[in-house]
Amino acid sequence: MRGGSEEPTPLPGWLRVDVADSQERTRAVNALVVLYGVAVVGAVATLPLVLVAGGVVAGLTCVAVTLTAVISALLVRSGRLSAGLGLFFAVVMVGNIVAVMLTDDARLTAVYCVIPVAIAGVTLTMRWALVVTGTAALIGVVGTWMFPPGQGGSPPITRDEIITTSLILMAAVLVTTSLGSWGQKREGLRADLEAHRATELAQSLRSANAELERRVEERTEELQRALSQQERLVGELAELTMRDPLTGLHNRRHAEHELPRMTATAQRYDQPLAMALLDLDHFKQVNDRHSYAVGDEVLMRFTAILRENARASDVVVRYGGEEFLLVMPQTTLPQALVLCERLRAAVEAYAWRDVHPDLRLTVSIGVADSDQRDLRGVTAAMDAALHDAKRDGRNRVVAAPAALPRRPVQGSAAPGLVELDATAAEQPAES
Incomplete structure (x- = not known):
C-alpha cells in the first residue's frame, strides 16, 4: 500500500x-x-x-x-x-x-x-x-x-x-x-x-501452513517415539512373561513356544536334538528345614551351575519349581549324556555348605533325543527317564530307550531305560 x-x-x-x-x-x-x-x-x-x-x-x-x-x-x-x-x-x-x-x-x-x-x-x-x-x-x-x-x-x-x-x-x-x-x-x-x-x-x-506442518511433524515424531516405546515395552513385557523372575532363565511358556519350532527345524534338516529334564533331589526338604530364602538361594546357585556347564547354543529353562529343562540343538544322545553327567557331578561337588552348613544337594536327570520321535514323544520319554532316575536312587543320569543300546550300569537300571556309566561320563562333549 x-x-x-x-x-x-x-x-x-x-x-x-x-x-x-x-x-x-x-x-x-x-x-x-x-x-x-x-x-x-x-x-x-x-x-x-x-x-x-x-x-x-x-x-x-x-x-x-x-x-x-x-x-x-x-x-x-x-x-x-x-x-x-x-x-x-x-x-x-x-x-x-x-x-x-x-x-x-x-x-x-x-x-x-x-x-x-x-x-x-x-x-x-x-x-x-x-x-x-x-x-x-x-x-x-x-x-x-x-x-x-x-x-x-x-x-x-x-x-x-x-x-x-x-x-x-x-x-x-x-x-x-x-x-x-x-x-x-x-x-x-x-x-x-x-x-x-x-x-x-x-x-x-503460508505461516499458518508452515506452523501446521511443523506441529504435524512434531506430533508425528512424538507418535513415532511413543509407538517405538510401546513396542519396546511390549517386547520387554513379552520377554518378562517368558522369563522366571527369580533365576532369570526362560520359563515353561517360552519352552512351549520354542520347542515345536526347534523340533521341526531338527526334523526338516535331519539334525540331532537332545533334551534333558533336571530335578533337584529332595528340594522340598530344603524349604521345609532351612526356609524358603535358602531354597531361593539354592535355585539361583543351581542356575549358575547350569549356565557355566551349558553351551552357548543350549537353551536352559526353569520348567517347574525345582525342575529345569535343558535343550541341546545339534546334539546326539551320547553327547547329551556326557554333558548331563558333567552337570550332575558339578552339582554334587558344589560347596552347598556356603549356603547352609547342613546343606548337601544332588540332581537327577532324564535324557531323550528326537530320533524317531515327535515333540510329544521326546517329552514323554524324557519325563519317564527322570522318573526312573529318581526311582533308582536319584543323583544319576538316565537315558530313554531306543536311542542308545541298553547297557545296565551299577546294578539294576529301570526296565527299558539306560543309565550312563562312568566311562561315558568321562568322554568330552562334542560341540
Whole structure:
C-alpha cells in the first residue's frame, strides 16, 4: 500500500459504482468525476456563452450537454458504463453537428471537439477513444471547412468569444483531467490496499501452513517415539512373561513356544536334538528345614551351575519349581549324556555348605533325543527317564530307550531305560 500502512479513505458514495472488474471500475470512477465536472462547468458556462455568442443555440447546446452529463452519471453509477458513456458522447457529437447546421457557423466547433477527446482519454478503452477522437476531428474539420467563420453574413469571431471559449475549454479540460486523475488515484489506492491485504493473507496462510506442518511433524515424531516405546515395552513385557523372575532363565511358556519350532527345524534338516529334564533331589526338604530364602538361594546357585556347564547354543529353562529343562540343538544322545553327567557331578561337588552348613544337594536327570520321535514323544520319554532316575536312587543320569543300546550300569537300571556309566561320563562333549 502506498504512503505507509494506514488505510486510505474509501471512495465517497457519489463515486461508488456497481462494477466487478477492477479496470472497468477504474474507468467508471473516472467517468463519474468527469461527468460531474462537465455538468458543473456546463451549468456555470451556459449564461456566459449565451451572452457572448449572442444566440440561443449555444445556450441550449450547453444545457443539453449538462443534462446529458447528469443522466450519463446516473447510468454509470448503476453499473451501465457503456450505456452512460455512449449516451454522453453521442449527444456531444450530435449537438456539435446540430449547432453547426442551425447557425451555418462553425467558428468554434473544432475547439469544442477537443473536450470529448479529453474526456474519452480517461474514460474509454483505447479503441473507443480513437473512435471518439476520429469522429470529433471529422466534425471539426468538415464543419469548419463547410461553414468557415464570417461566411453567410455571420459575424467574425470576436475577442470576447475567443477569451470566453478558451477559458471554458481550459476549465473543462482542467476539471475533467484533475478529477479523472484524482479518481484514478483513489481507485489505485484502493486496489493497492486490496493487493496488500491479499499479500498479508497469503503470508498468513503460508505461516499458518508452515506452523501446521511443523506441529504435524512434531506430533508425528512424538507418535513415532511413543509407538517405538510401546513396542519396546511390549517386547520387554513379552520377554518378562517368558522369563522366571527369580533365576532369570526362560520359563515353561517360552519352552512351549520354542520347542515345536526347534523340533521341526531338527526334523526338516535331519539334525540331532537332545533334551534333558533336571530335578533337584529332595528340594522340598530344603524349604521345609532351612526356609524358603535358602531354597531361593539354592535355585539361583543351581542356575549358575547350569549356565557355566551349558553351551552357548543350549537353551536352559526353569520348567517347574525345582525342575529345569535343558535343550541341546545339534546334539546326539551320547553327547547329551556326557554333558548331563558333567552337570550332575558339578552339582554334587558344589560347596552347598556356603549356603547352609547342613546343606548337601544332588540332581537327577532324564535324557531323550528326537530320533524317531515327535515333540510329544521326546517329552514323554524324557519325563519317564527322570522318573526312573529318581526311582533308582536319584543323583544319576538316565537315558530313554531306543536311542542308545541298553547297557545296565551299577546294578539294576529301570526296565527299558539306560543309565550312563562312568566311562561315558568321562568322554568330552562334542560341540
